[in-house]
Amino acid sequence: MIKDLVNPTNFNVLVSKLGDVLVKALDEPLGYAINWGRVWSLWPVHLETACCSVEFGAVSSPRYDAERFGILEAFGSLRQCDLIVVQGTVTRKMAPRLRMVYDQMPEPKYVIAMGACAITGGLYLDSYNVLPGIDSIVPVDVYVPGCPPRPETLIQGTMLLQEKIKRSKIK
Amino acid sequence: MSATFNLAGETATQFLPILYLFGFGILAGVPSIVLSRLLMTRRRYNPVKFLPMECGQVPSGEGRSHFMMQYYSYILMFVVFDVMSIFLYAWGVTFFSIPREATLPMIGFLGVMFAAMGYALFLAGRKGIW
Amino acid sequence: MNTATGFIKALESGTKHIVLKRFTLRYPEEKLKFVGDGYQFDPKKGVGIAGTRGRHILFHDKCTGCQLCAIACEGIAEAITMVKVDEQWKQNKKSIMPQIDYGKCVFCGLCVDACPFYALYMTNDYELSSFTKSHLIYTPSQLAVKPKYDGEVEIKIGSRGAYHG
Amino acid sequence: MNQPTDFLYIAVILMSIGIYGLVVKRNALRLIFSIELIANAVNLALITFSRMLPSPQGQVFVLFSIAISAAEVAVGLGIIIIAYRFYKDIDITEYKNLKN
Amino acid sequence: MVDSVFVGLSVITIGSAILSLESRELLYGGIALAVSMLGIAGYFIILDAPFVAMFQIAVYVGAVAVLIIFTVMLVRAPNTVTKKETRKRKIAGILLGLAFLVLAGSILGNSAATQLKFNDTIPVFDVQAIGKELMTYYSPVLIVLALTLAAAVIGALTLARREDIEERNEPTN
Amino acid sequence: MGSLTPDFRFGNFVASIVWLVLVVLALFTVLILPIIFFSLFYVPLPIVDGQVLTPYLFFSMMVDPSRTLPIVQFFIHTDIFRAAIFPGFAFAALIAAVTIFVERKLLAKMQLRVGPLYAGKVEGIFQLLADGLKLLTKEIIVPSGADKPIFWLAPIMFVSTAAAVVALIPVASGWVVADVDVGLIAAFAILGFFPLIALLFSWASNSKYPFIGGLRALHQLIAFEIPFFLSALPVVILSSSLNLSDIARSQNIFWNIFILPINAFVFFISSLAELERIPFDLPEAESEIVAGWLTETTGMIYGLIQLGSYLKLYALAGLFVILFLGGWYGPQIFPQELIPGAHESNLPLLQMLALDGLYNPITVNSIFWFLVKTIVVIFLMLIIRGINPRIRIDILLHTGWYKLIVLTFINLFVVLMLIYGGIIGPEGVISIR
Amino acid sequence: MEKDKTQNNQTNLMEVKEEKSNLLSNSLINSITTNFGEQVKLVYKKENRSKIMVSPENLVETALYLRNNHGFDHAESASGTDYPADNQIEINYHLGSYSNTDYYPYIVVLSTRVDRSDPKSNSLINIFPSVEYHERETYEMLGVYFLGHPRNERFILPEDWADMPPLRKDFRIKGR
Amino acid sequence: MTSLEEKIDEAKRLSLQITKETDDDRLMTLSVGPQHPGSGHFRFTIKLDGDYIVFVDPDPGYVHRGHEKMCEYRNHFQNIPHLERPVIHDSCNITYAYSLAVEDLVGITVPRRGQFIRALASELSRLSYTLYWLAIYGIFLGHSTMFMWPAGDRELLIDLLERLSGARVTNAFNIPGGVRNDIPYNFKEKCLAQVNYFEKRLKEYDNIFYNNPLVRQRTEGVGILTKEDAIKLGVTGSVLRASGVPFDVRKVEPYDVYNEIDFNVQYMKTCDSFARAYVPVLDMRESCHIIRQLLDKMPESGDVREKLQFNIKSSPGETYKRVESGRGALGYHVVSDGTPKPYRVKASVGSFRNLLALPFLLTGSKLGDMPAIYWSLNYWPVEADR
Numbered sequence A: 001m002i003k004d005l006v007n008p009t010n011f012n013v014l015v016s017k018l019g020d021v022l023v024k025a026l027d028e029p030l031g032y033a034i035n036w037g038r039v040w041s042l043w044p045v046h047l048e049t050a051c052c053s054v055e056f057g058a059v060s061s062p063r064y065d066a067e068r069f070g071i072l073e074a075f076g077s078l079r080q081c082d083l084i085v086v087q088g089t090v091t092r093k094m095a096p097r098l099r100m101v102y103d104q105m106p107e108p109k110y111v112i113a114m115g116a117c118a119i120t121g122g123l124y125l126d127s128y129n130v131l132p133g134i135d136s137i138v139p140v141d142v143y144v145p146g147c148p149p150r151p152e153t154l155i156q157g158t159m160l161l162q163e164k165i166k167r168s169k170i171k
Numbered sequence B: 001m002s003a004t005f006n007l008a009g010e011t012a013t014q015f016l017p018i019l020y021l022f023g024f025g026i027l028a029g030v031p032s033i034v035l036s037r038l039l040m041t042r043r044r045y046n047p048v049k050f051l052p053m054e055c056g057q058v059p060s061g062e063g064r065s066h067f068m069m070q071y072y073s074y075i076l077m078f079v080v081f082d083v084m085s086i087f088l089y090a091w092g093v094t095f096f097s098i099p100r101e102a103t104l105p106m107i108g109f110l111g112v113m114f115a116a117m118g119y120a121l122f123l124a125g126r127k128g129i130w
Numbered sequence C: 001m002n003t004a005t006g007f008i009k010a011l012e013s014g015t016k017h018i019v020l021k022r023f024t025l026r027y028p029e030e031k032l033k034f035v036g037d038g039y040q041f042d043p044k045k046g047v048g049i050a051g052t053r054g055r056h057i058l059f060h061d062k063c064t065g066c067q068l069c070a071i072a073c074e075g076i077a078e079a080i081t082m083v084k085v086d087e088q089w090k091q092n093k094k095s096i097m098p099q100i101d102y103g104k105c106v107f108c109g110l111c112v113d114a115c116p117f118y119a120l121y122m123t124n125d126y127e128l129s130s131f132t133k134s135h136l137i138y139t140p141s142q143l144a145v146k147p148k149y150d151g152e153v154e155i156k157i158g159s160r161g162a163y164h165g
Numbered sequence D: 001m002n003q004p005t006d007f008l009y010i011a012v013i014l015m016s017i018g019i020y021g022l023v024v025k026r027n028a029l030r031l032i033f034s035i036e037l038i039a040n041a042v043n044l045a046l047i048t049f050s051r052m053l054p055s056p057q058g059q060v061f062v063l064f065s066i067a068i069s070a071a072e073v074a075v076g077l078g079i080i081i082i083a084y085r086f087y088k089d090i091d092i093t094e095y096k097n098l099k100n
Numbered sequence E: 001m002v003d004s005v006f007v008g009l010s011v012i013t014i015g016s017a018i019l020s021l022e023s024r025e026l027l028y029g030g031i032a033l034a035v036s037m038l039g040i041a042g043y044f045i046i047l048d049a050p051f052v053a054m055f056q057i058a059v060y061v062g063a064v065a066v067l068i069i070f071t072v073m074l075v076r077a078p079n080t081v082t083k084k085e086t087r088k089r090k091i092a093g094i095l096l097g098l099a100f101l102v103l104a105g106s107i108l109g110n111s112a113a114t115q116l117k118f119n120d121t122i123p124v125f126d127v128q129a130i131g132k133e134l135m136t137y138y139s140p141v142l143i144v145l146a147l148t149l150a151a152a153v154i155g156a157l158t159l160a161r162r163e164d165i166e167e168r169n170e171p172t173n
Numbered sequence F: 001m002g003s004l005t006p007d008f009r010f011g012n013f014v015a016s017i018v019w020l021v022l023v024v025l026a027l028f029t030v031l032i033l034p035i036i037f038f039s040l041f042y043v044p045l046p047i048v049d050g051q052v053l054t055p056y057l058f059f060s061m062m063v064d065p066s067r068t069l070p071i072v073q074f075f076i077h078t079d080i081f082r083a084a085i086f087p088g089f090a091f092a093a094l095i096a097a098v099t100i101f102v103e104r105k106l107l108a109k110m111q112l113r114v115g116p117l118y119a120g121k122v123e124g125i126f127q128l129l130a131d132g133l134k135l136l137t138k139e140i141i142v143p144s145g146a147d148k149p150i151f152w153l154a155p156i157m158f159v160s161t162a163a164a165v166v167a168l169i170p171v172a173s174g175w176v177v178a179d180v181d182v183g184l185i186a187a188f189a190i191l192g193f194f195p196l197i198a199l200l201f202s203w204a205s206n207s208k209y210p211f212i213g214g215l216r217a218l219h220q221l222i223a224f225e226i227p228f229f230l231s232a233l234p235v236v237i238l239s240s241s242l243n244l245s246d247i248a249r250s251q252n253i254f255w256n257i258f259i260l261p262i263n264a265f266v267f268f269i270s271s272l273a274e275l276e277r278i279p280f281d282l283p284e285a286e287s288e289i290v291a292g293w294l295t296e297t298t299g300m301i302y303g304l305i306q307l308g309s310y311l312k313l314y315a316l317a318g319l320f321v322i323l324f325l326g327g328w329y330g331p332q333i334f335p336q337e338l339i340p341g342a343h344e345s346n347l348p349l350l351q352m353l354a355l356d357g358l359y360n361p362i363t364v365n366s367i368f369w370f371l372v373k374t375i376v377v378i379f380l381m382l383i384i385r386g387i388n389p390r391i392r393i394d395i396l397l398h399t400g401w402y403k404l405i406v407l408t409f410i411n412l413f414v415v416l417m418l419i420y421g422g423i424i425g426p427e428g429v430i431s432i433r
Numbered sequence G: 001m002e003k004d005k006t007q008n009n010q011t012n013l014m015e016v017k018e019e020k021s022n023l024l025s026n027s028l029i030n031s032i033t034t035n036f037g038e039q040v041k042l043v044y045k046k047e048n049r050s051k052i053m054v055s056p057e058n059l060v061e062t063a064l065y066l067r068n069n070h071g072f073d074h075a076e077s078a079s080g081t082d083y084p085a086d087n088q089i090e091i092n093y094h095l096g097s098y099s100n101t102d103y104y105p106y107i108v109v110l111s112t113r114v115d116r117s118d119p120k121s122n123s124l125i126n127i128f129p130s131v132e133y134h135e136r137e138t139y140e141m142l143g144v145y146f147l148g149h150p151r152n153e154r155f156i157l158p159e160d161w162a163d164m165p166p167l168r169k170d171f172r173i174k175g176r
Numbered sequence H: 001m002t003s004l005e006e007k008i009d010e011a012k013r014l015s016l017q018i019t020k021e022t023d024d025d026r027l028m029t030l031s032v033g034p035q036h037p038g039s040g041h042f043r044f045t046i047k048l049d050g051d052y053i054v055f056v057d058p059d060p061g062y063v064h065r066g067h068e069k070m071c072e073y074r075n076h077f078q079n080i081p082h083l084e085r086p087v088i089h090d091s092c093n094i095t096y097a098y099s100l101a102v103e104d105l106v107g108i109t110v111p112r113r114g115q116f117i118r119a120l121a122s123e124l125s126r127l128s129y130t131l132y133w134l135a136i137y138g139i140f141l142g143h144s145t146m147f148m149w150p151a152g153d154r155e156l157l158i159d160l161l162e163r164l165s166g167a168r169v170t171n172a173f174n175i176p177g178g179v180r181n182d183i184p185y186n187f188k189e190k191c192l193a194q195v196n197y198f199e200k201r202l203k204e205y206d207n208i209f210y211n212n213p214l215v216r217q218r219t220e221g222v223g224i225l226t227k228e229d230a231i232k233l234g235v236t237g238s239v240l241r242a243s244g245v246p247f248d249v250r251k252v253e254p255y256d257v258y259n260e261i262d263f264n265v266q267y268m269k270t271c272d273s274f275a276r277a278y279v280p281v282l283d284m285r286e287s288c289h290i291i292r293q294l295l296d297k298m299p300e301s302g303d304v305r306e307k308l309q310f311n312i313k314s315s316p317g318e319t320y321k322r323v324e325s326g327r328g329a330l331g332y333h334v335v336s337d338g339t340p341k342p343y344r345v346k347a348s349v350g351s352f353r354n355l356l357a358l359p360f361l362l363t364g365s366k367l368g369d370m371p372a373i374y375w376s377l378n379y380w381p382v383e384a385d386r
């Protein structure tokens, strides 16, 4: 009897129920604070898909210094990251890996499509190995056009993402 | 408290605060993990997520493989020389309260250990260690 | 001793940089100053005029709907589509003007080179990020708007290193 | 409680656990665990006597004992590893001839 | 208070000692052994031998347990409970252990040791006392110990060598 | 910066906070206070200032500020205060937090950048808070096939063990959580837990990169433990004690670093290696093994391990100060009285401000100097990070085993010779005591 | 004035260079034709470039000769061109020299034509180890099978590529 | 120093021994990439025996976008934007090579001022490429400051390129017939000031990186590629020059104005990772020198671009033109059938040629050497995949 009650699934249900209650109680007062934390601590995955990675590197260079926004580009493992910046072309070979990286990241996670290639395929509209945009693979939060986008544009895109996070619910 | 045996004597009370701090560590750790489990975003079921991370690749082979660095010998050496260095502390504390001649055996101890360490390092420096 | 001097030199060089001026451009508050108003093309001389290649600006009173820009772009990104506009211009009989999809455009400027009537320029505006794809498509009327751009920061080189200001 | 014998009882219990392990287990690593348990039981007894008598010599003995068992573990594990390489197993009944 | 500390330590020590032999996974056995050692170090502390206790922790947890756990990871025998450990053998083992327990326990219970009491009038031996003893009376043992340790480390290293791969002579700096 | 969207008003946020506080207060008075009062019957109450500290007295003291002082005084001399707040956990955690922030800013300065800027309006001082809040609500992923108990327990053990080391560090004469006679050895013994935790955690993750990282951590920590031990030996010889407070006291005239510079150097290098900081951050080498043994850490597990490692950083810097930099000794710069004349004044408020019995100029001075020295050491550790690359595992082992150990041995003999030559030691030319 | 002078010098230099390169290519071509006669065909000869066409059977021989006697020790690239009209695939090796200083600027295009329906060619991997990946890429992109190459397999394209080799002319890309 | 064959033999013997002894038990297969901080857009599988790498299998193609196929459907001008994408931070050199090839097919020469501006742009872009490469090399060795400084100083040159061409990296500036536009007002002074400042910064790199004993330890004597092996493997660029072959296309086969420029080919003879990491820095010094000469000798005025039709037709034939890019010789083999669109374009890129040295150098080295060797090969995965 007790064993039936206290099995892992029940426990998980209990935990999530408790979490729900807690979240409901805290959403108003703490939601702001937690979202604020998420806004200023976006750690991007180190996933380079194509040439836009050059400009992504420039974003964290001293001139543009993404660390001002709490964007640390020092994370090796995708398990600690919140943000994928899809840095350009996603080829057919890369697509499953991109999806895998997205899947393996912990919630909450955000996606920025950087560059014309990531948005629509860009230059490679007729290439045999390039996907026309990444919407079909991962849900995209912000589109940053350009080929490659200027670092300023990417920072602007990140600021848009921050707006979006601020407006979102914490769970 | 027993009259004959002062268990909560000086020694034990000296060490108790270390346990306090250990407890504070747990007090800081457990609630934050529990809280984060409660607050964390509900996971959507996703079979891939719980696979071990392997650079966006579907993992191949076991995670805990039967793997051995070439530097096993250093661990063996550590076990022995760890003992040695703590013996040295027992000597170091008493250095000024024992007669000078009494240092000689320690010099002998050091000499033997140093020779052993030299030979062991020579052995370990060779690459064929498993 | 080489080792020690190496470390000391590195340490000295590292600590020296702590007092140098910081190179960072504080982007949302400061913006770069560019050469001119943007990339333009002089069809008479056949060369461009140096400038930044940002988003396009379309002069409705000059565009003749000749589609040359769309043809140039065809082999690049197919970002330009000719769309019907409501306005009536006498040089533009068909009333078609380019509409640019910035989700595709690669800012190469070849369409500007192709336009024989000075109708298409590129401006200094680059802040184009958006939440949706459809907001990236700029219709001719959107393209006609001259973007406001007020960057005035440049790289300066002083005795304490390079900085922006 | 709080008599020296209490500590000695604990030592005896540990020792009998160690003996049980030595008899039952055929896994070389478990044997090493058992040996360590027995050594520790002895150490505990020694320290109890040292506190009881009182004399620091018991503590000195324990220092030596710990040092020796550390050395023994190093050698023992070295042997286990080499045996594992030959037999792919750490069960000592499999070790028919260590010469090979 | 004291009793509770003593009882707690006893439970931890003996429980993890049993666990170290009986746990299904060898790795947990290793961890349990380390915990058992920590328990013993706890006894040492309440028996006023802090230096020995720290020595115990540093050597057993810091070195021996690490080595053991490392070896466990290395060998990773697929069957930790082997078929050789038959029921018969187990019963025999338990009986033998119990026999020893009863024997030693009864000897202890009937011996003069029960009459002994802890003497808390004398000062606690600190490191100085141990060191003095070590340096003076026991100095020959120290040398012998050094030789033993030296022999052990060299022996262990010689054992761990691979004969089948000849040396790749690469320069280490 | 972008403005807040209309549905997010700061006022709303404040209102909801106020509401929450009201609810909590109500609950407190209705439910929790009675429970506390009932349980007080069974708890022996401490005696403060000659009176039994009943709750009634407690409240009356709260109301009358001049009477709170004795309570505070009483409180700060309890063990629990020391362990929880001042030289203990909260203090160390605060220093760790400040260290993280300073590290980011300092590295940024060295790299001609700005570093965190917008989180928290002024120079990004709340960056760490933001990171913490985010990590708190991040999903924790336990990889399939992971060893769950070890996976959950290891980070907590990491923090606790790091905190336990902090307990041994004295910040002023008598201000230490655990004044252990064998303090130095105890610190070493506790530090010996870290390789085990790293190894177990990496094993528990059931993944390849953590496993290699764990093995590397094990080898590295072990290789540097012996030079670490041995470099502190001459200090022990000179002060004839293992008690850290005694060791610090023995240096009130002469700092050990002037006599034993090589040992201090070896100790510093070894503690860098123990901390797994660049140039010894091999267990977390991103360009080789992703994130090393932290590869599978998510959310708060990662946060805890970071917290632990910065606590450890503080502990080791403090140990360095105690062993080599003369502990808390330094010129007296604090005045005898905080506010001159307040002591004799008749005004109760002024008397209170004098913090009679709380303000001890010598202790405050000690704490100040200890902090200054610790911060200098931490700074050095941070700067080293900025200018060096990571080294290779075999070079690292080689450095640890072949160079540093030999160096410490040589230095040991040098010290012995100096003592026998009558240069240092109790009867030496440069007398320490 | 001075400018003119430099320019004059320049042109002189150029002429000298041209002559030298002409000399070089002449000697190269001569030695090849004397050795192989009709088997090799000179396609073009430009400044510092010349292209020779051999039949697939003679490919290895010629390459060996070029390497041993003229010091062409590496291949800058190996590629192919599809000629569906001739039903042939042309394989080009751009051979350069690092060991012979005279031939530094020189590049010999060694080419051969194989049948398009069953493209097989001898691999030059034993003569120029540097062609390993180039040939593998050519196999993948044009479907030319290199006899003697250890790994005629997928290299750059996705693992699940099931279409025809993409650089064939009849592989149409979408929309064109 | 073992030769190529010996080394390969040794690797084989080693792996054979290992497989013989403990089936696959001993070896651990690690996948480096594509989501790996030490790989870039690339993946290679390595097999580890303890700390030693015994087997390497590169798996490129994560950014294969089919440029060569795409070229066949676009005319020469439309090819420029997509051809420069493989190495956007070295775009001027790529387009330079392609333009040279097209000009050779069409049979035109570029106006003299245009030639100078072209060379200027390509030198600036070479500098910016090398700095980016250096930044990554720094972070691969775990030296975060060495990431930041080159990445920051690179912005100086990017700034110049932006003034010149209007885009930060994808310049599309060198086109068949010349350059897109004339240099802007005040460019020369700015360029001189920034390049001079940049040259001063190079000394700091020596202080913090190249003379740092730890960097030396990690790179010196690591991944030795002897001259013979380098020639056999046909590597190019800085990798080749670090192995003691003074081969630089700008010198041996000067294109456009390079025969008027006075510069030395920098090479080193130590053949190790350090040499491969240091030769680019020497090259950068030379580049600064070249830029100053170019600015000096540039004609004050004149045409910058030969006017060509948009759909320019080239005569049938084929050509192979190469330039020295940041990664070494970069050649374009263009076949034309007389239509405005090329019949076949084949790029022989430095990265793809240097890739061959990767398994060769990594086999038998330590895991810790992997980043030091891998990135010293001056390899840009996007270019190799094309």
Ligand code: SF4
Pocket: A050, A051, A052, A087, A088, A089, A114, A115, A116, A117, A118, A122, A123, A146, A147, A148, A149, C106, H085, H088
């Ligand atoms: S958008 Fe442009 S720069 Fe970015 S990946 Fe695509 S082609 Fe490269």
Ligand code: SF4
Pocket: C072, C073, C076, C077, C078, C079, C080, C100, C104, C105, C106, C107, C108, C109, C110, C111, C112
């Ligand atoms: S800039 Fe280039 S891609 Fe954009 S519309 Fe013009 S031609 Fe097309």
Ligand code: SF4
Pocket: C062, C063, C064, C065, C066, C067, C068, C069, C070, C097, C098, C114, C115, C116, C117, C118, C119, C120
């Ligand atoms: S913008 Fe220029 S090229 Fe395009 S349709 Fe108008 S006139 Fe023609």
